[in-house]
Amino acid sequence: MKAFKFRWLAFLVALISLGFTACSDDDDSKDLPENGTESQYHFDLFLTVGKHGGMSSKNTTVVNSVDKLTADKGIITIKGEGTELGDYSMESISKGKYYYQIPSSNDRFVKYQIEDNQIWEIASSPFKANTYKVRSYTHAWIDDNTLVIMAANGDASQIIWSKLNTDNMSILSEGTLDIPLPESEIAGEETRKFTTSGILTYNKKAGKLFYFYYGKNGISGRGGKTTTKFYTAVLNPTTLAVESNKRNSLADEMAGSAYGELMQDCVTYDEAGNLYLAATIIKDEMEEGHLLRIKNGETDFDTTYEGYPNADGKLLTIQYLGNGKALAYARDDASGTMIDSYSHYYSIIDLATGKRERLSYGGKELAYSGGRFSQRSVVFNEKAYIGVNTEADANAIIYIYDTKSGTVEKGAEVAGEFYFDMIRVMEND
Amino acid sequence: MKVFVHVFLLLVCLSQLSLTVQNQVTLSGKVTDRQGDPLPLVTIAVENTTSGTYTDDNGYYSLRVSPGKHTFVVSSLGYKTIRTSLDLQRDKTLDFKLEESSINLKSVEVYGKTQSQQARESALSVNALDVKPVINSLNNLNELVNRTAGVKVREEGGVGSDFDLSINGLSGNSIRYFIDGVPLDSKGSNVTLANLPVNLIDRVEIYKGVVPASLGTDALGGAVNIITQAEKKNFLDASYSIGSFHTHRADLNAQFVERRTGLIVRPTVGINYSKNDYRMKDVQMRNETGDQFIYGNPKRFHDGYFSLLAQIEAGITGKSWADEFFVSASYSQTDKELQTGSVQTKVYGMAERNSDAWNLSARYNKSNFMTEGLTLKATLSHTWDHSITTDTAYRKYYWDGGYIVSQRNEIRGNAPSILHYKRPLTLARANLDYRLHEHHSLNLNYQLSRTGNDRYDDLDQSFEPSNDAVTKQIIGLTYSQSLFDGKMQNVFFAKDYVNHPNIRQTDQPTVTGSDRVRGSTTQNYLGYGAGLRYQFFDPLAVKVSYEHSVRLPIARELLGNGTTIYANVALEPEKSNNVNLALFGTWHPAGRHTLYYEANGFLRYVDNYIQTSVIEKEGMMQYVNDPAVHIKGVEGEVRYDWDGRLQLVANVSYQDARDRQKYKEDGKPSATYDNHVPNRPWLFGSAEASYTFHGLLQRDSKLRIGCTFQWVHWYFLTWEAYGNRDTKARIPSQHICNADITYSWKRDRYNIALECSNLFDETAYDNYKLQKPGRACFAKFRIFIN
Known part of the structure; x- marks a missing residue:
């Protein structure tokens, strides 16, 4: 018994030390968890009943908090367990123990915690000047307790922002970005609107906020068109003054134009502070994915760089794995572009060369996964937990990719009768 | 036109x-x-x-x-x-x-049956409600209908609030509404059970699951047919009601017969007004500095409602060429301030919805039309219906009544919008009833309806206008039998539904299905059913009815809305197999005592259910056909009457609705398959008691004291099997008591009623986070001269 206890203790110590060593290199400014002992964290799995959650659906999303995602966890379900999101949207910001969002009441900024099968509102603050609506904004953390929210206003003619102190959700400052509507590049069309949210991200190494946006003709129905290539505005993180505002010529649209990164990660950073952005060129009805880079210290994209060459479809998410590698979730357009087409797949990208490899297990490439709007992968403690929902498997399977060794092991499963929409790593209370 | x-x-x-x-x-x-x-x-x-x-x-x-x-x-x-x-x-x-008769009559008990009672005892599953006995205290029809077995009205708030009526578990577009057999929509889409003048109404027939072909409709789950008063004499019926939350109602219904020419003129006016400024209990509002939320009980501040229905009908009866020929013109208007969105946490302070509608119609009835035993009833109607939703204010309101200037409008959070819907409706209906024999008759019904859907926005330039139309024709043939001295009544019917959408959209064919269904098409669908009633003796009768019913898609479902909803022109109609089995009877245990009971079991097997689905493009939806729900249920009602003085009614309904969708959109088994469908009342009941004193204070006077109790068991908002049961959102149980007292004198010529609804001031919800009014008192004055 003593021997067993000793081994267990040794294992824990090893885990903790592993965590600390991994932590040292991670200088990412995204809202990823601090690496640490796994026992201090848990995974929140967002599963939806009936149809997909999020977006404008009214379906029931239930969050099941689990301590691990290894194979011994078995099949994860929400039958009789988990927390209903209720008025809160699935698209949210998370950091540490807490989630942050603008709930469906569209009247406040709120900080909450999911614990004991309940949602506990920790702090909230009514809007004061700038107003936002649920799931239609972008965000960036400037430091551990300063959050910037940004979105187009009601008629999408301006970009508004609010800076929050997340300790108590008080509004520190608010304003409007000093950028004009970009001039239309399409004959006969006028730019009337900005993108709904655009993408805001903070490059901690560079100490700058980057905002990506483009122009639209403002028609919300079938006649809706993008009128410009996307732009990059570099902002002062203190004042949000626009320091530069440049049109890119490498891609048409960046990913995440409507929901920011509230659900899917489309911006990532390497250790050197280089920014990588998932983007798209629309060619003959196909959305061709591209991965662009802004080098640390620069304000525009590196025209010599192509991180995702010869794409067969849209690049949906990108997450940094460490050691110059990233995890990409993309679509093979030829295999289907519907929300549940089994045409999506994960790859490991070498960011330096753009070389990529389909995620494999047991020497075989993993089959295509369903789920266009999903973020079923998370990087934590030198491991990437990747949820794959193939047509052949009854359940979604979480594969665990070791970022150091590149090995893949099979982890827990998620019951196939639910829509497995999202996974987050959260700090325990 | x-x-x-x-x-x-x-x-x-x-x-x-x-x-x-x-x-x-x-x-x-x-x-x-x-x-x-x-x-x-x-x-x-x-x-x-x-x-x-x-x-x-x-x-x-x-x-x-x-x-x-x-x-x-x-x-x-x-x-x-x-x-x-x-x-x-x-x-x-x-x-x-x-000359007066000197013969002494033997004392006998005579039990007459009201038309409502006769309707209840027909072969189909019908509940019929007499409005007359409660007309003096009744403020709107929903109050009455909601106390019926198997029927549940879920209101979103106070006077004029949106509501959803379900019959045996099916609701929304599955239920159709009629007034004297003509679709109620013809009075304007803003005219509902909640604002129709009650003085106009004689009784309400609620058809459960099986709808007679003579109504000529594509109802999936049932129909509500409002029967208006058909007096043959001059009368004037006027009432005014005043109540809590600044509520006022006035109804006028009259008939003038010009004896020389036989011309009959029937004016009707109904007005409803309420500020609906009832207190919300325990809702979040801002503190005085506006930077924190606190809980409070503020009054609603932007929920005013006004409705007007004015109608004049003129015609003749009893002519050689027409038993009845009437033309009518009506105007309806509704102005409604919007206080909240789909839940009360979304607070509005400026948005509003205004509707108005003009209608012209003519109806013609003739018995022995062309041949002995053939009766023709024909109706022709056109309605100009116009609704406007105004959402122009850049304000964000809070429950404290204050607001901040915002960057977006209130409802959609976008640019200012004044959205117009013009929905012209043309209806033509012809019904031929032929009595083959004393015990056999045939009925042929034809109804044509054309609904336009013209949408545009005055301000929002991003809104793409659309103008579509859907034409429906429904032909119904019914054969009725009355056998064994009326003990057995059978009815057999078939309906042909003809859908004629005019599809002009050709873009995005793979999404909208326009590559499969092009241009102007005509599609036929068949519905059929039967009803049988056998009365063994007065206290015991049995009836069984069945219908394979069809509901054709409406314009919005088929053609989208031009912005956030894609067309799906290949959308199939909803279909349902509805079965009812009932035991009922009337028992007279002793003189002046009457007991009526009914126990009903039902099945509703709905398929091809039309519901929204999120599709690939962000924020876009589309109506699709899904396997739907199977509903099984039982309900029972008991009515007791003593000497026309004491009336007791009690009913209870139980419904078990289960999802039948086996597979998810990704092809895997669905978690909801065979689960109870959430967010619907499944166990509810009501009880009523009233006593009428005759000749109190003065001759020919009546004093009626009544009370009602309504109970709804709590239910989950979402699928009950998933998520922690203790913390899941639920709509709480309701126990609502209402009481009323009515005094009438001079043979019902003058009437005063006092009513207190929600007597114990319960916090009541029919929907999740949409609080209904607390205790409210009303006084109603009615004069009836004939």
Whole structure:
């Protein structure tokens, strides 16, 4: 018994030390968890009943908090367990123990915690000047307790922002970005609107906020068109003054134009502070994915760089794995572009060369996964937990990719009768 | 409009035709007693026929018969019967003087059946509600309908709030509404059970699952048919009601008969107004500095409601060429401030919805049309319906009533919008009823409806206008039998639904299905059903009915909304197999005691359910066909009456609705398969008691004291099997008591009613986070002159 206890203790110590060593290199400014002992964290799995959650659906999303995602966890379900999101949207910001969002009441900024099968509102603050609506904004953390929210206003003619102190959700400052509507590049069309949210991200190494946006003709129905290539505005993180505002010529649209990164990660950073952005060129009805880079210290994209060459479809998410590698979730357009087409797949990208490899297990490439709007992968403690929902498997399977060794092991499963929409790593209370 | 003109011309031609075919004479006159005082309600019958009439309040009668010899029987209780034979070749006036009868009548108990009771005992599953007994205290029809077994009305708030009525578990577009057999939409989409003047109404028939073909509709789950008063005399019925939350209601319904020409004019006006400023309990609002939320009980501050329905109907009855011919014009208007969105946490302070509608219609009834035993009923109607949703304010309101200037409008959070919907509706209906034999009849019903859908926005330039139309034709054939001395009644019917969408959209064919369904198409769908009733004896009867029902997609479902909803022109109609089995009976255990009971079991197997689905493009939806729900249920109702004084009613309903969608959109088994469908009441009941005192304070007066109790078991908002049961969102149980007292005198000429709803001030919810009013008091004054 003593021997067993000793081994267990040794294992824990090893885990903790592993965590600390991994932590040292991670200088990412995204809202990823601090690496640490796994026992201090848990995974929140967002599963939806009936149809997909999020977006404008009214379906029931239930969050099941689990301590691990290894194979011994078995099949994860929400039958009789988990927390209903209720008025809160699935698209949210998370950091540490807490989630942050603008709930469906569209009247406040709120900080909450999911614990004991309940949602506990920790702090909230009514809007004061700038107003936002649920799931239609972008965000960036400037430091551990300063959050910037940004979105187009009601008629999408301006970009508004609010800076929050997340300790108590008080509004520190608010304003409007000093950028004009970009001039239309399409004959006969006028730019009337900005993108709904655009993408805001903070490059901690560079100490700058980057905002990506483009122009639209403002028609919300079938006649809706993008009128410009996307732009990059570099902002002062203190004042949000626009320091530069440049049109890119490498891609048409960046990913995440409507929901920011509230659900899917489309911006990532390497250790050197280089920014990588998932983007798209629309060619003959196909959305061709591209991965662009802004080098640390620069304000525009590196025209010599192509991180995702010869794409067969849209690049949906990108997450940094460490050691110059990233995890990409993309679509093979030829295999289907519907929300549940089994045409999506994960790859490991070498960011330096753009070389990529389909995620494999047991020497075989993993089959295509369903789920266009999903973020079923998370990087934590030198491991990437990747949820794959193939047509052949009854359940979604979480594969665990070791970022150091590149090995893949099979982890827990998620019951196939639910829509497995999202996974987050959260700090325990 | 062309269709309207053509059908109208056809009607005119038909009426002329009937003039030439029919050749009748009129016997008319006055019936008095020996003192010369007019005798009302005296029967003048043609012996050995079913023809006859009765005298009006002034003793006058008028009876049309074919030329030739007839024996007329003039009778009234307490008077000697007169029999007289006449050879009538032309119109004749003949007065009768009745002598009082000296015969002592034996004491017998006579149990009459109201039309509502007769409807309940028909072969189909019908609940019929008499409005007359409660008209003095009733403020809107929803109150009454909501107390019916198997029916649940879920209101979102106070007076004029949106509501959803379900019959045996099916609701929304599955239920159709009629007024005297004509779709209620014809009065305007803003006219509902909640704002229709109650003085106009005689009774309400609720068809559960099986809808008679004569209504000519594509209802999936049932229909509500409102029957208006059909008095034959002059009358004026006016009422005014005042109540809590600045609520005022006024109804006027009258009839004037011009005796010389026989012209009948019926004006109707109904007005509702309420500020709906009831207190919200325990909601979040801002503190004084506006930087924190606190809990409070603020009053609603932007929930005003006004509705007006004005109608004038003019026509004649009892002419040789028409039993009834009426033309009517109506105008309806609704102005509604919007206080909240789909949940009360979304607070609005400026947004509003305004609707108005004009309607012109004509109806024509003729018995013995072209041939003996054939009755024609025809209706033609056109409605100009216009709704505007105004959402222009850049404000964000909070429950404290204050607001901040915002960057987006209130409802959609976008640019300012004044959104118009113009939905012209043309209806034509012809119903031919032919009595083959005393016990057999055939009914053929044809209904055509064309609904336009013209949408545009005055301000929002991003809104793409659309203008689509859907035409439906529904043909129904019914065969009815009455066998074994009326103990058995059978009805068999078939309906042909013809859908005729005019599809002009050709873009995105793979999404909208326009590559499969092009241009102007016509699709046929068949529905059918049967009903059987057998009465073993008064206290025990059984009835069973079945319908394979169909609901055609509406314009929005088929053609999208031009912005956030894609068209799906290949959308199939919803279909359902509905079965009812009921035991019922009337028992008279002793003199003056009557007990009526009904126990009903039902099945609703719905398929191809039309519901929204999120599709690939962000924020876009589309209506798709899904396997739907199977609903099983039982309900029971007991009514007791003692001497017309004490009335007790109780009912309870249980419904088990389960999802039948086996697979998710990604092809894997669905978690919801065979689960209880959430967010719907599944166990509820109500009870009523009333007692009427006669001759209190003065002769011919009545004092009625009544109370009602409604109970709904709590239910989950979402799928019950998933998520922690203790913390799942639920709609709490309701226990609502209402009480009323009504005093009427001078034979119901003057009436005063006091009502207190939600007596114990319960916090009530029909929907998740949409609080209903607390305790409210109303006083209603009604005068009825005839």
